Amino acid sequence: MSEKKIDIIMDDPACKTERTSPFFRQLFAITGIVMYMTGTGANIAYPGVLLEQLRQPNSAVRLTVEHESWFASILGLALIAGICVAPFSLQKLGRRMSNQLSSLPALGGWALLITAKDPYTLLIGRSLQGFAMGIQAASGPVSIAEYSAPKYRGAFLATIAFSFALGMLVAHIFGTLLYWRAAGIACGCFYIISLVFVSLSPDTPPYLASMGKFDACKKSFRWLRGYDEGSEKELQILLNSQKKKPSIPRVSKFKMYTEIIKKPEFYKPTVIMMFMFILFQISGMTVVPSYTVPMMEEVTGNSIESYTSMLMVDFVRFGTAILACIIVNKLERRTVLFTGIYISVVSLFLTSFLLYLRDYGYIPDEYRWTPVIPTLVYIFGKTLGILPIPWAIAGEIFPLAYRSLGSGISGMFLSIMFFVVVKTAPTSFRQIGVKGTFGVYGICIAICGIFLFFLLPETKGKTLYEIECQFKGIKNEDVQTKGEKDKMLELEKVEEG
Template identity: 35%
Template sequence: MALCSNYATPFMKQCFVTFGVTLKMAGHGAAVGFTAVLLPQLRKSNSAINIDDSTGSWIASILSFAFIIGNFTSSILMGIYGRKIANLVSIVPMIIGWVCIVFATNMPFLLTARVLQGLSIGMGVTLGPVLISEYSSPKYRGAFLMSISVKIAIGVLTVHTLGSYLKWQTTAVIYAVITVVDFIIVACSPESPSWLADHGKYEESKRVFRWLRGSDEECELERMIEASKAVRESRSSNKLNRSLQSKMEEYFTNFFKILRKKEFYKPIFIMAHVYTISQWGGVNLFAAYAVDVFNNIIGDDFDIPLLIISVDAQRIISNALAVYIITKIRRRTLLSTTVGIGIFAFLSIATYSYLREMKIFNNSIVAIILIHIHMFSIAAGTLPFCYIISGELFPLEYRSFASAISVIFHSMNFFIMVKTVPFLFNTIGLHGTYCVYAGIIAYCLVVLFIFLPETKDRTLQEIEEEFKGLSGGLGVSRGKADESTSFI
């Protein structure tokens, strides 16, 4: 905090603290996208580490095994020791992972490095959206959360570009340095005011909140403090004059009560489907298997590395456009539009791929256009949407735990999707695989159409109160209430 001038505006301060979070997410994108340049280099005959399709899929998908460990580790750390400490701890495995990759000479060493990276990603997926949502004002929150996907896209583009022209060890060195810089930025950022309030540090919470937000959002600060005090008083009264046995009985009783609370299970149910869309929407096809995908759709008629870079660049442009769009339109409108485009792209590419395989129609320009349409749907909606919603839905009291549970669906979908790509391509072809993906995200869209509330321009407290069924959660006007039941 001391590094930021007293003359900096609240917006500039929010940009600084969220940059530390999103730069880490860029490293996550680089770690996932690294396989797209690593695997082709390892397949060469002169490679020190020899791989086949099976070992290659493990290199790409083993990240997900560490997701769950990192996910729950992060939820414990961010709940007990604070968001900042958890954020710092989450960066360390990524640094070690990149260093291990630099010196990897065999498959076990390389897989260990990937597990460390997966541990870091698992921690960040839970922590990043929560921390950004607690740092930022409602009017900027959507854009800041959307910037997560922009940074991930930048990470993927950078690693694909570097890996196309440099050895994979050199690329790993560059990202190790970037990750160290991110650690320094996070170390200079303050603790979350929401966490401080939840742990009874009200004066410090007020100081940090006003440092971040200025003096124009006192109403949200007061509501946050009042809600935190009520929760802490309830906890304190339950802890008095209890034996160990009664405390354990009460713990399990309360645990099952929590599972039945609407403000707990509804956001988890919603996020399970949001994460399914984000993973099966195609982002990891382009990140981890870009060469294989383009070879299946287009063949070797084009410069594949250049085509990959162009798609990655378009992803960044679409992400940046979405940062602006999300400040103007409703969350549900964004979801329905971009997922609809994604379904169209999947089915169109599947049709083109089948016609090309049957030697009925073959036009590479058409294929490239369809690929770019598909990437637009991912970059402008299906991927960034999961980071926006995951930062807005969960109530403060259960934010760490509920986020951790929901991210299990993220890691499961990531593993299944990435691990099965070679198998599906070899059995039902790209056209069959894309039809399966289209069906999965279409199902999720229907579910979210029914259950997802509108969250744009609403405070986290208002969203929480709506899940609880309180009238205050409907916003300050009837117009906001209406948004939660309509896409348009």
């Protein structure tokens, strides 16, 4: 959509009335990203149904065990390429165009998948999907955070977890009911919907301000947030913070990046996000949907039909993701995260213990399904805390000046861990079983949780500008505040002083 048409939408008199509330305009703007993330969830879960169908004797495409592990894990390698492109794309092209462009390789990947006649075409299609996911992994949380008012930001960022869970559920339902090619067509539709919504939305106000496009920033901000006094104050702070940026002398890129990594407002959030994304992957967030069927066959002891147990996991994940959208906006980020970590660690250890007891004959045959209970509790715990919080923090923790670079570097760790964890999972299941693998995951989650306990600050209820000031070491304990918007004004005065 042309900039002129977007301006017409944003200048619509309806935007200045209660008929179109800021909440719904912000919801409209993030819907394109939510649809994209739903497609991402479907991407991650798709191997769980595709591989089962390709193992059938009459399959049109035959895969070896090595092909299967690469099919599930190659997304992680391709993510790295997308992550490398993301900082440039976010900075030079903007959030909106980055979101638009990331849909194209995703759609191309699905087109190759549904027409594939050999393993290598499948792998190329997955690589295109992974590349697109890499761009979106950086641009999605940043875009949602920059579109959202502080009071909605937590819930909107939690929709990433909801989207993943919805996509996984939909992919598994489609894969259970449909042939894998038809299921692929259905999953690819999410990206078409995403492209439409993104194209009808403006770019984010912080990005426009950072590029000196102040008139466009005003239009975008007022379309999203309305014209009330509090919003106008926040807009003025955003504009002033960018207009007053000191001019940076031309230096070599090496020296520039060296100076950046020394800044606490850059390296502290980066280290936090590294641990966040290690936690995200080592908790089995992408392994479980990729290998749900074989995993649940061992957990249930074949006492429950494999596709039934897979859908049980999906429905628990989906229901918990809906709950997380509410919880994240009500409770502090740290409370939600560490509650999820505690539940996940305890339930993983309990599942592992029960599987060992069953293998050694201490659990009667009629109760061999018992490990299913702590496994579902584990799905609940990680979906409640470990799934939504890293993405919520990723969207709000980096300062505007380094948001593109910081998102790219932390996303690199996400990509590497994605590949390592998913690629090694089949070998781990064969060598030490689900019981041993769950035990290892539980230990790793606990270690990450300890580090984050000491590193992670609380961000709930704070504006993006206030979070930035916190990492810069700007204090405002001695200032009495009357509300969030006043607090932002006072922080700006402290920084200027």
